[in-house]
Amino acid sequence: MSSAGPSASCLGAAPRSAAQARIVIAALALFAENGVGGTSLQMIADAIGVTKAAVYHQFKTKEEIVVAAVEVELARLVPALDAAEAEAGPRALDVLLTQVIDLAVARRRMVSTLEYDPVVVRLLAEHEPFQQFMQRLFRVLIGPDVGAAARVRAAMISTAIGGAVTHPLVADLDDEALRSQLVRFTRQFLDITG
Amino acid sequence: MSSAGPSASCLGAAPRSAAQARIVIAALALFAENGVGGTSLQMIADAIGVTKAAVYHQFKTKEEIVVAAVEVELARLVPALDAAEAEAGPRALDVLLTQVIDLAVARRRMVSTLEYDPVVVRLLAEHEPFQQFMQRLFRVLIGPDVGAAARVRAAMISTAIGGAVTHPLVADLDDEALRSQLVRFTRQFLDITG
DNA sequence: GTCTATATAACGATAGAC
DNA sequence: GTCTATCGTTATATAGAC
Numbered sequence: 158m159s160s161a162g163p164s165a166s167c168l169g170a171a172p173r174s175a176a177q178a179r180i181v182i183a184a185l186a187l188f189a190e191n192g193v194g195g196t197s198l199q200m201i202a203d204a205i206g207v208t209k210a211a212v213y214h215q216f217k218t219k220e221e222i223v224v225a226a227v228e229v230e231l232a233r234l235v236p237a238l239d240a241a242e243a244e245a246g247p248r249a250l251d252v253l254l255t256q257v258i259d260l261a262v263a264r265r266r267m268v269s270t271l272e273y274d275p276v277v278v279r280l281l282a283e284h285e286p287f288q289q290f291m292q293r294l295f296r297v298l299i300g301p302d303v304g305a306a307a308r309v310r311a312a313m314i315s316t317a318i319g320g321a322v323t324h325p326l327v328a329d330l331d332d333e334a335l336r337s338q339l340v341r342f343t344r345q346f347l348d349i350t351g
Numbered sequence: 352m353s354s355a356g357p358s359a360s361c362l363g364a365a366p367r368s369a370a371q372a373r374i375v376i377a378a379l380a381l382f383a384e385n386g387v388g389g390t391s392l393q394m395i396a397d398a399i400g401v402t403k404a405a406v407y408h409q410f411k412t413k414e415e416i417v418v419a420a421v422e423v424e425l426a427r428l429v430p431a432l433d434a435a436e437a438e439a440g441p442r443a444l445d446v447l448l449t450q451v452i453d454l455a456v457a458r459r460r461m462v463s464t465l466e467y468d469p470v471v472v473r474l475l476a477e478h479e480p481f482q483q484f485m486q487r488l489f490r491v492l493i494g495p496d497v498g499a500a501a502r503v504r505a506a507m508i509s510t511a512i513g514g515a516v517t518h519p520l521v522a523d524l525d526d527e528a529l530r531s532q533l534v535r536f537t538r539q540f541l542d543i544t545g
Numbered sequence: 546g547t548c549t550a551t552a553t554a555a556c557g558a559t560a561g562a563c
Numbered sequence: 564g565t566c567t568a569t570c571g572t573t574a575t576a577t578a579g580a581c
Contacts, residue, residue, distance in 0.1 A: 176564070192469045195388025197556065211565050213558065272514070273467035275386045282519065295520065305524055309532035312518035313511040320466070320510020325476065326489065326502045338503040346540050370546065391574065405547050407576065 167289040168232050177215045177225070179205050185226050189266045193223055193276035223280060230271055231290060233260055241297045251349050253297050255340055258318055262336045265322040272319040314346060361483040362426050371409045371419070373399050379420050383460045387417055387470035417474060424465055425484060427454055435491045445543050447491050449534055452512055456530045459516040466513040508540060 173181070183204040187196040198219060202209045216222045237256030241249045261268050271277055281287045298311045318339060321327060327335055343349075367375070377398040381390040392413060396403045410416045431450035435443045455462050465471055475481045492505045512533060515521060521529055537543075 174564095190469060192386050192388045194386040194390075195470065198558085199555075207564090208566060209557085210559085210567080214564065217558090219557070269467050269469070273463050273517075275384060275463070276389065278519075305521075305528050306532055306535075308520045309515060309524070309529065310536055312515040312520045313533070313536055316514020316518060317507040317511035320514050321503060321506040323467075324506035324510060325472075326506045327499075330499055330503070334499050335503065338500055339507070341500075342504055342507055342540075346536075368546095392576090393573075401546090402548060403575085404549080404577085408546065411576090413575070 167286050167293065168228055168235065169286065173225070174215070176211075180212055180215055180222060181226050181229055184222050185230065185267055185270070188223075188226065188270045188274065193270070193274050198222075220280075223276060224284065227271060227277055227280060227287065230264065230267055231287070233264070234290075234294070238293060238297065242293075247349070249297055250300075250347065251344070253294075254314075254318075254343055254347070254349075258336060258339045258343065261318050261322045262332050262339065265335075268319045269323045272316065310347075314343060317346070318343065361480050361487065362422055362429065363480065367419070368409070370405075374406055374409055374416060375420050375423055378416050379424065379461055379464070382417075382420065382464045382468065387464070387468050392416075414474075417470060418478065421465060421471055421474060421481065424458065424461055425481070427458070428484075428488070432487060432491065436487075441543070443491055444494075444541065445538070447488075448508075448512075448537055448541070448543075452530060452533045452537065455512050455516045456526050456533065459529075462513045463517045466510065504541075508537060511540075512537065 180201060184196065184201050187200055187204060191200070198209050198212055201222070202212050212222075216225065234257065237253055237260065240256065241253035244252050281291060295311060295315075298315065299307045321339060322335065330338075374395060378390065378395050381394055381398060385394070392403050392406050395416070396406050406416075410419065428451065431447055431454065434450065435447035438446050475485060489505060489509075492509065493501045515533060516529065524532075
């Protein structure tokens, strides 16, 4: 029956202990600034005011922290994806994109880590649950079409959103200004009349 | 008179010794795979079959290698930028974009390092010559407009190109297929009739 | 231009006390 | 859940011979 709930989100995103949550939050901020490879466990421990050993008590390895951090951020997309899949037809894409843009703008500093960091990219490609989640995402984005044009278009729009929110050119824009422009240009690019 | 030549490229891009060139080439490939923070001098030395000390003889610090690598890759854009600046009016943008796309496709594995690696991003923001070069680039891309819309659009199109060429969705496409789709969607997005 | 050898520091990770 | 202390490894960087 409701063993997986209505979303079947593919992501664990289990509610974690307070200590684990603090580590993940601190790690994400440091990953965004220094990259995953440039962030040490010492830096994470210092950021939350504990020792390395305390961090290792919560996560056995550094990779586990990276996985947890990516899970937490990707889980934010689950409601948007659920809503889009509930909405069949051309409206589904518009529902997904406006919510994805909202999230990307609100979390702009974390986006580049999730989308472009080589360590995370490798993780997304190797970790089964992440793969399935990304497939769900791109199925809504591309639709049934699997041609070169549809895939290039999907790659462009997903990286355009992710890249634009972190771009120095728009660093001074407030969230609402950035959001409205992104929605407008994204709809134009995808020929969505709204 | 011609002290800077016709391009005034802002970039040194000085022809380097063969030993330095080999280091930079190996470093770029490793940066693309592991990120700058995840690449050690030992890895670079191993890749070209010498010891760390030999690498340090060519570059005093790791940062110097990163600067040289970024310089070499950005210098590839100089001819395209020169050509675009020579071509006034709306044709300038089309000239720049088609050449930038050619380069991005040909160098796809290096693009994410240059555009998204946090170490490189910081370098681009702090290093004066890089700043000036990027300003030149975005002047052609944006034009005289400095409004929010123009800047969001420029950020989207530059990251859409850079992100699309490295995206897993299009990893199986050959250079020519990827190139032609990118040119088509980019023109459509920018309302260039060609 | 490359090597061996080394200094010094930081890395990921673990053991055991509290 | 956090600590001190430590292991083994790797990091950046240097000195000096060839």
